[in-house]
Amino acid sequence: SQKIEQNSEALNIQEGKTATLTCNYTNYSPAYLQWYRQDPGRGPVFLLLIRENEKEKRKERLKVTFDTTLKQSLFHITASQPADSATYLCALGSGGSYIPTFGRGTSLIVHP
């Protein structure tokens, strides 16, 4: 069955550095991949979508890559700030499907 893996250990980094989070998947050929941010006690908020035919997508300080050969997406936050501290979830979906599958998320902690 399809499996999505996100690092269960929190990522701790210093303010100003680039944070890199990983989303790996197996037994799946997704047409798109999304990244969401979730703050404690709140629902997830959509950040970015990248499609299978796109290598990279950028939005302000965020950059997402999608390598269908490695079956991996990398999510980068440049010049990280303490306000970026949150849990980041990836979600994968098939073409035309509005029912993506979510990973368990990785917690990011940015230290001042």
Add this chain to the structure above:
Amino acid sequence: NAGVTQTPKFRILKIGQSMTLQCTQDMNHNYMYWYRQDPGMGLKLIYYSVGAGITDKGEVPNGYNVSRSTTEDFPLRLELAAPSQTSVYFCASSSTRDGGTYEQYFGPGTRLTVT
């Protein structure tokens, strides 16, 4: 727009009790979803709906029921609550008119404890 609203925010149930979690969206979205999220875990899909009158099971539907009589509302019913249903429940919505982002809009969640 209020977006997706959920009530209640918190609830404690005794084993065997029943309750309905309410969810409303004011964005005229056709898709609506119910997820549960256990500590340190991802979102597990319980049920979803592609439009009024149409619902389908997700990954973990046992112990739950849904209905969708209007575009706006998608209540989740728990019958005979069990401790395994202790979780945080999120309602979400999305639209096939979103230009292909597949973006889901989430409510604030309901924290349910069954004791």
